Amino acid sequence: MKYFLLLIILMLSACKNTTGKQFTADEIVAKSIVVSGGDLYKTSKIAFKFRDKEYESDANGAIQKRKFFSDSLNYIDIKTASDFQRYIEDTPVVVSDSLAFVYSESINSVHYFVQLPYHLNDKAVHRKLLKEQTIQDKSYYLVQVTFDQNGGGADFQDTYYYWFNKETFTPDYLAYDFQTNGGGVRFRKAYNERYVNGIRFVDYENYKPKDASETIQNIANLYATDQLELLSKIVLENITVFLKINPFLNE
16 A cells, blocks of 8 residues: 555656746747737737827738828838838828838837737847746746847847746736936736737736836836836727738738
8 A cells, every 4th residue: 555655646746847847938938929829920910009000010020000190191101121111191201211210110119019929039039037936926937038139129238027927828027128218127017918819919007116226137026015106008909810811001
């Protein structure tokens, strides 16, 4: 009987070890992408409204589009990997290289955050598993993300933290530091999670530290101790997702 009990204990121990597998940062991000939409990001066109502007992203983000109304005029901005074009009342207008760069980065930033965690497996991204943390009684994998200068965008020097839920692998929180305009740190809490045709979307509460000297390394503790100030809410509206058949510029 004692040998049978010993065998049971060994089997339970083996199961525990399997369940408690230690994942790498790459594995965590890969699992998160799968549960958030996976290959649907590559084959779907995504459209949504954000702060009075309408956005569209072609499959895999090859073409990004922004439409808005200003000074009684209709604007359409179109960004590709190599070009930017602005239309006013359907007429193409010349935009300086510096402004084209600013507009392109603004459009790309909105699409990037909306489609997280998909772009966390881009070639320019470096992922590093830090430590597990608990936020509001839930356990998270904490993954640090940095970027190569080549392909990492204008803000390649920024550092990002992502907290991936250990049970669902969804990124429930993120934080980043930035160097522009004096620098600083931001912390975002995802809420209002919903799936539209298989792709996960969230809204965010956007916070900053009450003490401007604080660093990203301490940001989760600041959130837990009510030392962050709510700056804004990032809310997506009118989300649509459908399989891409033809590029939307030719529709």
